[in-house]
Amino acid sequence: MPDLLSPQEWQALALSLKVAFWATVISLPFGILTAWALARRRFWGHGLLNGLVHLPLILPPVVTGYLLLLTFGRKGPVGAWLESWFGIVLAFRWTGAVLAAAVMAFPLMVRAIRLAFEAVDPKLEQAAGTLGAPPPWVFLTVTLPLILPGLIAGAILCFAKAMGEFGATITFVAAIPGQTQTLPSAIYAFLQVPGGDASALRLVVVSVAVALGALALSEWLAQRVAARIGGRIGGRDA
Template sequence: MLSDFEFQALLLSLKVASVSSIFLIPFGISIGFFLARRNFFGKGVFDSIIHLPLVLPPVVIGYLLLITLGQQSALGYWLNETMGIVFSFNWKGAVIACMVVSLPLMVRAIRLNIETFDRKYEQAAATLGASPIRVFFTITLPLITPGIITGTMLSFARSLGEFGATISFVSNIPGETQTIPLAMFNFIETPGGEEGAMRLCIISVAIALSSLLVSEWLTRISRRHSEG
């Protein structure tokens, strides 16, 4: 049986992971399509920057977010004063941190899908007079749905396990920013907290595995539908 402390961490983790994954979808589609279909000067540099969170220590990402969007930064101060938006030390900042570390997974899944599907359907639609926007929404988008599903579920699973960037940017505040990994850290640091840490560990593994299995199932359904 979960304690209130553990239940809060679980709900917050699901909330942060879900919101970050949903908000990432338009960014993932746009950047993935741009990288797959456009050649431009500096493409390699841009691609490297997008994938940089995969190789950077998460603490570095959290620190960069803190000095960029923290209340003491110029941008953070402006957002707070003009729009009342504060990212540091609240769950919205945790969403931003998860979006940054998960973006490469989303972009990569969608980009690979775009690069591998047959473009003859797009070409046929264009030949029949369909505008590029109509081709994208009626042909391209349905065909890259498997990549979108895969990217979304990978981002969700990655967000559930995010620790370093989150604790650096929004700290470890129970009920506000304390997700499952941060709650586990508290348990590990507390004498006699092994049982709570093990419960949260099992829950994390179960949710992550379930999300990957659901991703595989939805991808198969989507591919069968597009092929049919």
């Protein structure tokens, strides 16, 4: 098995999986909160928040990466603060790659979850309230289970996007092998050296496999959840 890929290729794959995993896990709570606010609340700055969330989708990734560097770099306002108070450094570290991937994937995640929120009938939540459930319980026992398919779709999209993120990542954290060289930047690097085509091609195959695997997993989960909600389990009477 290990012979299939060289150590550097393995490293790139493992790093990408790690970055994508953490990017998904960390953005999930924020994604739920943002999607909920955008779907269910009308507040001052609603349009602004919506625009801000979608910004990484429309900006050139290099611009997003550079803005991250300006903000979260060691001399940036947030970056300097994080380092002096918590000793956390993001620039040119794998944690920075997580941030870049999360920011780039965030709009996709929020869109999927927001659609799910909008599909939940608020009347069900009202009914739960009149049955005595306090709002946090209504959220946990009614809303959350009903948005689960959207939540899964959003998480998988986020994961896939994070696996493939290139522009913002390479701008913010460069492509240091073993540190910040993710799958796409490794493919790019292999293509720059003579004789690297084979390595690049192997990583391309791996990328395609991971993406397809994620898609299949999301389909399977979504079907299971839909079957549960749609009640296709158990018979229908005449």
